[in-house]
Amino acid sequence: MNSNLVTRPRTRRELLQLGSGIVGTTLLSGLLPFGLGGSVTSQQSQSGQQAQSGGAQIQGAPISQDRVAQMRAQAAAIPVQTQKLRDNIYMLSGPGGNMVVLTGADGKVLVDSSFAGAVPKINAALAAIDNKPLNLLINTHWHFDHTDGNDAFHSGGAAIMAHENCRKRLSTPQEIAAFQMHFDAAPVGAWPRTTFNDKFTLYYNREQIDLAYIQPAHTDGDIYVRYQKGNVLHCGDVLFNGIYPFIDPSSGGNINGMIEGSAQCLTQADAETKIVPGHGPLGDKAALSSYHDMLVTVRDRVQKQKNAGKSLPEVVAAKPTADLDAQWGKGNVTGDFFTTLVYSTL
Numbered sequence: 626m627n628s629n630l631v632t633r634p635r636t637r638r639e640l641l642q643l644g645s646g647i648v649g650t651t652l653l654s655g656l657l658p659f660g661l662g663g664s665v666t667s668q669q670s671q672s673g674q675q676a677q678s679g680g681a682q683i684q685g686a687p688i689s690q691d692r693v694a695q696m697r698a699q700a701a702a703i704p705v706q707t708q709k710l711r712d713n714i715y716m717l718s719g720p721g722g723n724m725v726v727l728t729g730a731d732g733k734v735l736v737d738s739s740f741a742g743a744v745p746k747i748n749a750a751l752a753a754i755d756n757k758p759l760n761l762l763i764n765t766h767w768h769f770d771h772t773d774g775n776d777a778f779h780s781g782g783a784a785i786m787a788h789e790n791c792r793k794r795l796s797t798p799q800e801i802a803a804f805q806m807h808f809d810a811a812p813v814g815a816w817p818r819t820t821f822n823d824k825f826t827l828y829y830n831r832e833q834i835d836l837a838y839i840q841p842a843h844t845d846g847d848i849y850v851r852y853q854k855g856n857v858l859h860c861g862d863v864l865f866n867g868i869y870p871f872i873d874p875s876s877g878g879n880i881n882g883m884i885e886g887s888a889q890c891l892t893q894a895d896a897e898t899k900i901v902p903g904h905g906p907l908g909d910k911a912a913l914s915s916y917h918d919m920l921v922t923v924r925d926r927v928q929k930q931k932n933a934g935k936s937l938p939e940v941v942a943a944k945p946t947a948d949l950d951a952q953w954g955k956g957n958v959t960g961d962f963f964t965t966l967v968y969s970t971l
C-alpha cells in the first residue's frame with residue numbers, strides 16, 4: 626500500500642503522478658472534460674428538446690506546450706446552440722461550459738463566458754436573442770472553459786462577479802494537475818470586480834437571481850445561480866448531467882463536496898425546475914437526483930476499498946464503477962478516471 630497516497634492524497638507530486646496517468650489514458654485520446662468533446666449529448670432529452678454540445682472532437686490531439694491556445698482555437702470552430710428555457714431566459718451551449726442568459730429592460734445577465742475563442746459566436750447568439758446590451762457576467766467558478774471569455778466581455782462593457790475564491794484563482798497562477806495544465810493569472814479585465822462569500826441576490830429584469838456558495842466540491846469557488854421567478858437553476862460544474870464529473874483536486878475539489886453540493890442544489894429544485902449543468906444537456910430534478918445517487922454509490926464503494934487498505938491502482942483495477950459505466954461513462958470522464966478522482970480526494 627502506498628501510505629503517502631492514502632494519508633496525503635493531494636500533494637503536488639502525487640497530483641502530478643495522478644496527472645501523468647490521466648494524460649496517458651484520457652488526454653491523449655482527445656478526451657478533455659472541458660466541453661470540447663462531443664459525447665455529452667446523448668443522455669436525457671428534456672421537454673422534447675435535445676441540447677447539443679457542439680460535437681467537435683480533437684481526436685489524437687498532441688500534448689503541446691500550449692494546450693490552452695489549442696483549446697481556444699478548437700472552441701472558435703464549435704457552434705453555439707441557443708435553447709429557450711423561459712420567456713426571457715436562454716441556455717447557450719457548445720464550446721466550454723453551458724451558459725445561461727437572462728434578458729430584459731435592464732440588459733442581459735450572462736452566466737459563464739466559455740473560451741475566448743468562442744466569444745464572437747456567443748456575441749452573435751446574444752444578438753440573435755435581442756439587442757439588449759450585456760451588462761453583467763457571473764462566473765460559476767474559475768475554470769477556463771467558464772471564464773476565458775471574461776476579458777472580452779468586460780471590454781464590451783460587462784461587469785463581472787463571482788465567489789471570492791474564483792477571483793483569487795483568476796488573479797493568480799493556477800494549475801490543473803490532473804491534466805498537467807498551467808495557467809498564468811488571467812488579464813486584469815477578466816477578474817470579477819464584485820465578489821461574495823456566502824450569498825448574493827440580484828434583481829434584474831423583474832427576476833430575482835440568487836447566488837449561493839457551495840462548499841468545496843468541483844473547486845473551492847463553486848456557486849449555483851437560481852432564477853426564482855423563472856424557476857431555472859444553473860449548478861455550474863457541480864453537475865455534469867448524465868455523465869461522470871471532473872473534480873479538480875488542485876482547486877480544492879473533492880467527492881464529498883460534490884455529493885453535498887448536488888444535495889444542496891436538489892433543495893433548490895422542484896419538479897418544474899429547469900436545471901442547467903456545467904456540462905451535458907439541460908436537466909431536471911430527477912436527473913440531478915439520479916446523478917447525486919451515482920456519486921454516493923461510487924464514493925461508498927471506493928471508500929470501502931480504501932478503508933480496507935487498497936492502493937489506488939488496486940482499486941482502479943477492481944473496476945468499482947463497472948456496472949455504472951454504460952450509463953455514466955459516455956462523457957469525457959471514464960469510470961477509471963472518475964475512480965481515480967474519487968479515491969484521491971477521499
Ligand SMILES: [Zn+2]
Pocket residue numbers: 766768843862903
Ligand atoms: Zn470546471
